[in-house]
Amino acid sequence: GSTIGMLGDGQLGRMTALAAARLGYKTHVYAPGSEGSPCAQVSAAVTSAGWDDLDALETFARSVDVVTLEWENVPVAVVEHLGRFTPVHPGGKVLSVAQDRVEEKSFVNALGIGTAPWRAARSAEEVARVVAEIGPRCILKSTRLGYDGKGQARIEPGTDPADAWAAIGSDAGIVEGFVSFTCEVSVIVARGLDGTMAAYPAVENRHKDGILDKTLAPARMSAETAAEAERVARRIAEALDLVGVLAVEMFVTPDGGVLVNEMAPRPHNSGHWTMDACHSCQFEQLVRAVCGLPLGSVERVADAEMENLIGADADRWPELMAEPGARLHLYGKAEARPGRKMGHVTRLLPRT
Template identity: 55%
Template sequence: MSDVLAPGAVIGIIGGGQLGRMTALAAAPLGYRCHIYTPEKDSPASQVAEKTTVAAYEDEKALTEFAASVDVITYEFENIPVDTVQRLSELVPVRPSQSVLAVSQHRVAEKDFARDSGAQTAPYRHVTSLDQLQEAVADIGRPAVLKTCRFGYDGKGQVKIMDETDLAAAWASLKSDDAVLEGFVSFDKEISVIVARSLDGSCTAFPVAQNHHVDHILSTSTVPAAISEATEQTARTTAVALAERLDLVGLLAVEMFVTGDGGVLVNEVAPRPHNSGHWTQDGCVTSQFEQFVRAVTGLPLGPVDILFPTVMQNLIGSDVDQWKALAAEPHAKLHLYGKAEARPGRKMGHVNRISVS
């Protein structure tokens, strides 16, 4: 295929976080170089990349020079201006496209998209005023959760609506006039699927990860997930359908709930590598990061067979202080992100514990 980038090509990565770091590390064995674009100095990704541009996402001169230095552009997180990606896409291929980014940046847009694609979701309503919130709560009921439509992650930008919750106070605390009210659903498990789609339209879904959150932050991902074969197939088929309808080139992470009857509800999507896919670095034939590189450069996608049952544990804040013990633990694979300061709630690294029999 003429669109396949040859070894030696440069991948531009917008964002300097740990996902960019691990993508750059996966690109190197395939012969690709990476150029990071980030406003952050000494970012985790810049520590392992060939080149870094430190500039604002609105800096037109820096963006133009960045685009001229790379062969393809991708991004490692989605909270970047769509206008920035649009501008770059006029100069060099951007994968995934800005249309994919736009869907993933807005909670109502992504839920509408999931529903329109035939997937199931929890009940939800778009809320832009206190009056609309009151109407939505009357319709959906309590308990529920009110979330900002943009820029929320790891539990930030949301408030629970319980029987005793004062709606006016809840609305004021959100500090946004663009929100979504989501009804609580009874679910047995939280799962996710990472799906890759390449330039030629081929799609591959990784095995389902079963996720456990603590204080709204992912704590562990376990593979294989303790779900039925039918639920596994439904989850992977759903993720593939979303990727295909988006005309995605790259990775799409789909977070889902498993209901008591084995059904699957789509919660959120992210068009990039995902925390719940870190298990693939040591437990899968192809890691999510290598697959990401393969997809955006046009290489054939790799196989996703499970090599070892794996439990990924996030190292949050001071958890990273255990690095020495973790490095000595048999069958534990330590991955640190190069962040200088451990703060509460900050992801500092992860460890993959593989089961070798």
């Protein structure tokens, strides 16, 4: 059989490897410190080496048939190096857009798709200038490497821009106007080697302490807004010439329009419900897309609610295990640190 190379070793890689195994593929994971990781536990081969180890990268690339990733912050130079020996999907161009919030928002706006008003800022003084222009309520974010709301600072009337600047701990920031959204939604779209696309319905995402808490599938909103969210996600995937899966996070505004918040060119936490409620889940779609197989059906057989198990929530597993119909997924992480995603549970509902 063929082997998929996976960059990154977390739960997204693990669930991709499980989907790959079902289709007869092996997975070889590459990540620094990946021994015993959620993905390594279910992979046929593991390379635990640095992103700067060119020899290890070459050996890895030569041992697999295609490379994909579960973490969009893999250095672009790494995927370019791997690409000399084997196909890599998604590729460096997609990553360079998705790794930097300024690049990402510029790309989206150039397609005529709306975002919050934003400006790049490289000092506390620049933050103050931008807030005067687009504030008073803003969010300052580091342009790179943030997740789960880390590397962000809220700016309200009275906030000292210097405090916000110090809080993000980065020398490159983006100031975004605060969006008074009615809800947050995401759309996951798969795109194959031949450009075929398949999009799951828009889902609603509720956050707690900056971390995704629940996903409701499909989103409870008008058919027009749902269709617009799907159109936006497809347009972005096409413009990126993406091969793989792309998650686009959006804000729904009071007029029923959508604004793009950010995107991730990989399976996404808000797509975990597809494992239990759809004919083909997001992880299987990634395998199909990067291996040049036809995409699967995104049709859902049920509506669903997905709940993340964060930190000590994982201790609830005996109760969840006993709950009929609660589909429990645990990621094999030994240590339940606060804020750490340990697993999730999906409950199915009658299809609307």
